[in-house]
Amino acid sequence: MSFPVGVSACVIGEKVRFDSGHKRSPFVTKELAPYVNFVPVCPEVAIGLPVPRPTIRLLDKGNVGDIRLVETKDASKDHTERMVAFSERKADELAHKALRGYIVCAKSPTCGMERVKVYRENGYTSDISGVGLYTQALMDRMPWLPVEEDGRLNDPILRENFVFRLFALDDLYRSVESGVTRKALVAFHSRYKLVLMAHSPERYRELGRFMANIAEYDIDDFFHQYRTQFMQSLAIRATRKKHTNVLMHLQGYFKNNLDKSQKAELTHLIHAYRQGTMPLLAPLTLIAHHLHNHPDDYLASQAYLKPYPDALRLRYGL
Ligand code: SF4
Numbered sequence: 001m002s003f004p005v006g007v008s009a010c011v012i013g014e015k016v017r018f019d020s021g022h023k024r025s026p027f028v029t030k031e032l033a034p035y036v037n038f039v040p041v042c043p044e045v046a047i048g049l050p051v052p053r054p055t056i057r058l059l060d061k062g063n064v065g066d067i068r069l070v071e072t073k074d075a076s077k078d079h080t081e082r083m084v085a086f087s088e089r090k091a092d093e094l095a096h097k098a099l100r101g102y103i104v105c106a107k108s109p110t111c112g113m114e115r116v117k118v119y120r121e122n123g124y125t126s127d128i129s130g131v132g133l134y135t136q137a138l139m140d141r142m143p144w145l146p147v148e149e150d151g152r153l154n155d156p157i158l159r160e161n162f163v164f165r166l167f168a169l170d171d172l173y174r175s176v177e178s179g180v181t182r183k184a185l186v187a188f189h190s191r192y193k194l195v196l197m198a199h200s201p202e203r204y205r206e207l208g209r210f211m212a213n214i215a216e217y218d219i220d221d222f223f224h225q226y227r228t229q230f231m232q233s234l235a236i237r238a239t240r241k242k243h244t245n246v247l248m249h250l251q252g253y254f255k256n257n258l259d260k261s262q263k264a265e266l267t268h269l270i271h272a273y274r275q276g277t278m279p280l281l282a283p284l285t286l287i288a289h290h291l292h293n294h295p296d297d298y299l300a301s302q303a304y305l306k307p308y309p310d311a312l313r314l315r316y317g318l
Pocket residue numbers: 008009010011016017018041042043044045105108110111
């Protein structure tokens with residue numbers, strides 16, 4: 001099983017940077033690669049800039065909303081229009097490829113996702129926190145798409161959240177592969193209830209109400225709205241407190257099956273996770289064991305319990 005994920009070409013080792021170098025990410029190219037078909041793009045090369053090339057940067061000329069992409073040593077060499085035109089065209093093309101996510105190169109005036117330096121004409125940096133022009137176009141065109149920077153993927157929590165979203169979006173697309181139907185979407189939503197609770201109880205309730213009214217919508221309109229709302233809900237960070245609530249909810253399913261000491265053992269692990277002395281995997285492993293001994297179709301279907309391949313070892317750091 002593999003799925004398409006867009007990537008800044010330099011992040012998978014293509015020597016396309018201004019200095020003919022690359023920014024190869026070991027996590028992306030080794031650990032994630034077996035599950036993914038990369039769709040590499042270097043927007044700067046795509047608009048005709050050479051390798052090597054003069055460095056470029058974002059320039060705030062003082063007019064609200066007018067951030068230019070110019071060469072560092074000669075601001076009269078302005079690539080803004082070409083980059084915006086390419087980015088909008090490419091984002092539109094990629095929107096039809098059902099990408100499951102996009103990994104962009106941090107700090108780049110073209111590919112950076114956040115906190116890209118923006119300069120003023122006097123050479124000082126502006127207070128504005130910039131976004132690379134290409135990545136801005138991607139995020140505007142595909143607000144449902146998980147987008148993350150290479151550097152941030154070294155953080156175990158951000159990495160887990162991003163990879164989780166890739167697999168969730170893949171699951172959504174596979175669920176409607178043979179047609180977008182109410183039945184398929186209701187079944188999908190049902191499998192993600194615990195996940196949504198862990199990310200945002202408020203969004204969980206909102207999406208539940210939205211799903212309850214599915215019959216009132218044109219099914220394709222519903223799907224597009226649901227995809228964005230669902231994916232944006234998963235982008236909200238799942239905290240220890242919210243995971244603890246989900247674990248206690250899960251515990252409730254076994255109240256008639258476990259004896260006193262088994263209940264105490266599970267309570268202890270959930271509490272230890274809440275206190276930060278045990279990883280999430282500890283109570284989840286015990287819950288998986290109880291589920292094996294006391295099968296429950298609803299729980300077994302929950303993506304919360306098996307979100308992505310174990311080989312990615314993403315829950316160890318949570
Ligand atoms: S950051 Fe983007 S524009 Fe720059 S080299 Fe990498 S892919 Fe190309």
